[in-house]
Amino acid sequence: MRVEVSRSGGFAGLRRTWVVQVEETPDPQAFLLLIEACPWDEPEPESSGADRFVYQVQAGERSATLPEPAVQGPWLELVDQVRHFSAGHGLGPVTTDAAPADAAPGEHAVNDAERPPGAE
Amino acid sequence: MGSRRLSGPRAKIGTMSKHPSQDPVRPAEQHTRDQRTSASVCAIVPPYLLERLALLDTGRLAPAAHAARGTLAHDAGFRATAFPWTEPSTTGQTALPSAGGTLVRTIGDAASAEVLPGKIVRREGDAPTGDPATDEAYDGLGATYRLFAEVYGRNSIDGSGLGLDATVHYGHEYDNAFWDGAQMVFGDGDGEVFGRFTRSVSVIGHELTHGVTQFTAGLAYQGQSGALNESVSDVFGVLVEQYQAGQSTAAASWLIGQGLFTAEVQGEALRSMKAPGTAYDDDVLGKDPQPAHMDDYVQTDADNGGVHINSGIPNKAFYLVAAGLGGNAWERAGAIWYRALTDGELPATADFATFAGRTVAAATDLFDTTAAEVVSGAWTQVGVTPGGAPDVRTAAAWVDPDVNS
Numbered sequence: 001m002r003v004e005v006s007r008s009g010g011f012a013g014l015r016r017t018w019v020v021q022v023e024e025t026p027d028p029q030a031f032l033l034l035i036e037a038c039p040w041d042e043p044e045p046e047s048s049g050a051d052r053f054v055y056q057v058q059a060g061e062r063s064a065t066l067p068e069p070a071v072q073g074p075w076l077e078l079v080d081q082v083r084h085f086s087a088g089h090g091l092g093p094v095t096t097d098a099a100p101a102d103a104a105p106g107e108h109a110v111n112d113a114e115r116p117p118g119a120e
Numbered sequence: 121m122g123s124r125r126l127s128g129p130r131a132k133i134g135t136m137s138k139h140p141s142q143d144p145v146r147p148a149e150q151h152t153r154d155q156r157t158s159a160s161v162c163a164i165v166p167p168y169l170l171e172r173l174a175l176l177d178t179g180r181l182a183p184a185a186h187a188a189r190g191t192l193a194h195d196a197g198f199r200a201t202a203f204p205w206t207e208p209s210t211t212g213q214t215a216l217p218s219a220g221g222t223l224v225r226t227i228g229d230a231a232s233a234e235v236l237p238g239k240i241v242r243r244e245g246d247a248p249t250g251d252p253a254t255d256e257a258y259d260g261l262g263a264t265y266r267l268f269a270e271v272y273g274r275n276s277i278d279g280s281g282l283g284l285d286a287t288v289h290y291g292h293e294y295d296n297a298f299w300d301g302a303q304m305v306f307g308d309g310d311g312e313v314f315g316r317f318t319r320s321v322s323v324i325g326h327e328l329t330h331g332v333t334q335f336t337a338g339l340a341y342q343g344q345s346g347a348l349n350e351s352v353s354d355v356f357g358v359l360v361e362q363y364q365a366g367q368s369t370a371a372a373s374w375l376i377g378q379g380l381f382t383a384e385v386q387g388e389a390l391r392s393m394k395a396p397g398t399a400y401d402d403d404v405l406g407k408d409p410q411p412a413h414m415d416d417y418v419q420t421d422a423d424n425g426g427v428h429i430n431s432g433i434p435n436k437a438f439y440l441v442a443a444g445l446g447g448n449a450w451e452r453a454g455a456i457w458y459r460a461l462t463d464g465e466l467p468a469t470a471d472f473a474t475f476a477g478r479t480v481a482a483a484t485d486l487f488d489t490t491a492a493e494v495v496s497g498a499w500t501q502v503g504v505t506p507g508g509a510p511d512v513r514t515a516a517a518w519v520d521p522d523v524n525s
Contacts, residue, residue: 006422010296011323011377012314012390013428014405047424050330050341050349051298054423065421069300 001060003035005082009054009068018086025085034081035059037074045070055079223265223276224283227254230290237303238287253288253318257306260324261286263364267325267356268332271363271450272458277331284328288318297323299330312382313405319379320389325360326353326376337466344471346427351434354393355457359450369442369449375399393439396432412436414472414503433502434472440498441479445491456482456495472499477508 001022008015022031040062047054047067055066057078064075071079224244228237229251241254248255261284268274276282285303294307297317304327306317317323330353333339339349354376362372376399377390387400387408396410410432411417417433420426438457442449459482460466466478476499483492499506 008422009424009428011298011317011326011428012295012380013409013423013426015422047341049298049300050333050353051296051327051428052300053296056422 001032001035003031003059003078003082004057005079006056006058007053008056009052011051018083020082020085025081031081034074034078038064038078039074040064057082222281223262223269224281225258225261226283226285227257228285228287229254230287232289232292232308234291234294236287236290236300236305237285238289251288253306253308253316256316256318257286257288257304257324260318260321260360261304261328263321264325264328264356264360267360267363267450271454274332274458274462277328278335282331286324288316297327299327299334301334304328304331309380309382313385314380315382317380320377321361321364322354322357322376322378323380324357326357329353329356332356333461336462337470338468339466339470340468341424341427343425343427344430345469346424347430348434348470348472348475350427350431351438352457352461354391354431354435355438355454358393359454362448363450368447369453370446372449374439391432391435393435396436410435412502433504434475437476437498437502437504440501441495444494444498452487452491455486456491459486471507472504473507476504476506480506481508 002019003022004017004019006015006017020031022028022035025031038057038059044065045067047069049069052068055068055071055075057064057066057075059078066075225242226237226240226244227242228239229241230236230238241251242249242258248258265276265284268276276284286306287303288306288308290305290307293310295310295314297304297306299305304324306323306327307314309315309317330349333349333352339345339352341349357376358372358374361367362369365372373389374394375389375392378388380390381387381400385400385405386402387405389399391408391410392399396412397408399408399410401407409418409429411430412432413436414433418426418429420429423429438453441456442453445452456479460475460478463478463482465481466475470478476496479499480492480496483495496506
């Protein structure tokens with residue numbers, strides 16, 4: 001199973017993405033247990049304040065969008081573990097939410113393309 | 121650049137606790153999490169996960185639940201508590217001259233944990249501590265207070281002298297500064313992309329202005345109103361810097377967060393109001409993605425609808441107004457924006473066009489039709505047609521014909 005954590009927002013507005021394949025972690029069963037422990041079906045909480053990070057978490061078919069203050073308990077553990085085991089030991093790529101340079105006028109696709117860890 | 125580390129994998133994710141008592145486990149948990157270098161998820165299970173597991177009585181997780189309950193009982197004695205805010209000291213306070221208000225700053229030190237407010241290290245009137253983050257936060261709060269008090273006659277963020285609280289050294293290599301709804305919070309940065317977030321006065325002014333917005337227009341932090349919320353913080357953030365330095369519109373950098381990037385990053389700052397999209401162009405971070413025109417508005421689900429991206433459009437409009445009016449930006453351009461934000465006419469869900477209309481009305485009220493034309497022209501240049509009735513009095517009485525029809 002592929003698990004992706006994408007963090008956007010913050011004062012800088014920079015997006016970071018971390019990806020892990022559960023099968024490639026040292027203890028896949030424990031990882032799956034952690035995924036199951038997350039409250040995927042609970043309503044997405046409202047955020048307060050400003051300049052907080054926003055996390056988008058996807059595990060297989062399930063996904064959740066979480067304001068930073070809601071990343072607690074098993075969510076916090078899952079995010080931490082994905083960052084830890086992400087390729088390059090958690091050095092996830094940085095991307096920005098820019099329209100691609102070659103986008104036609106009127107197209108404003110978000111550049112979510114992952115860059116390889118340590119990309120130059 | 122290939123060896124540059126972007127952020128440690130053990131960087132902590134934020135928690136928000138306006139009230140320390142709500143967050144009693146963080147310091148103990150921090151200790152636990154820092155130890156966790158094992159490859160196994162189960163090798164170190166944090167208390168909150170234990171608590172969740174302990175509630176599972178049946179099925180395949182029952183043995184884990186039993187073990188979790190035992191571990192929780194064992195760990196109970198290790199829970200620590202956060203430092204509470206205490207009342208500001210009544211001695212040694214120095215009140216700066218202001219519009220009938222008093223400046224009361226309190227700086228907390230989170231000591232690299234994710235706790236708020238942390239240990240109180242400097243109160244109003246205290247001598248500098250020698251810690252750069254603490255003293256920069258203290259000075260930046262003072263500079264921000266002075267702009268709002270001396271130029272706009274506003275007594276602190278709520279208009280009633282609310283104390284200004286900030287926490288520094290928040291989190292481990294924490295790459296952010298934020299307003300949590302009650303106070304400002306500053307991380308130290310990872311040291312490789314970002315340095316400490318208190319280095320730029322514009323950042324401190326930006327965060328405090330989120331408080332002003334919260335107490336006035338209350339712009340919803342999503343989509344265009346969210347981008348306006350961000351832009352207003354950038355506007356008054358740079359004005360704090362310009363007012364402090366006595367810089368005219370022509371002399372100012374119009375950069376947000378200058379000095380935050382380390383020397384390894386190819387970029388001057390995080391954002392440029394004068395030229396959105398040009399603040400940085402780095403081989404790892406990529407290029408500053410801010411648009412300067414509605415044609416380039418970015419539709420995205422991330423970052424509450426791209427609030428830190430699309431703020432480039434109203435940012436550019438403000439710069440154009442300041443350039444068009446000349447002189448010092450805080451005097452006329454700033455006064456127009458301040459009026460639009462605080463006169464009670466701006467809806468919390470305002471889009472760019474609505475806000476533009478309010479700034480045109482404010483320019484008319486405060487100055488003259490020439491100023492209003494400069495404002496209107498600036499918005500037009502960034503692709504926004506000012507909306508709403510130009511006359512405040514008729515706008516207030518206007519009723520949407522589509523509602524209740």
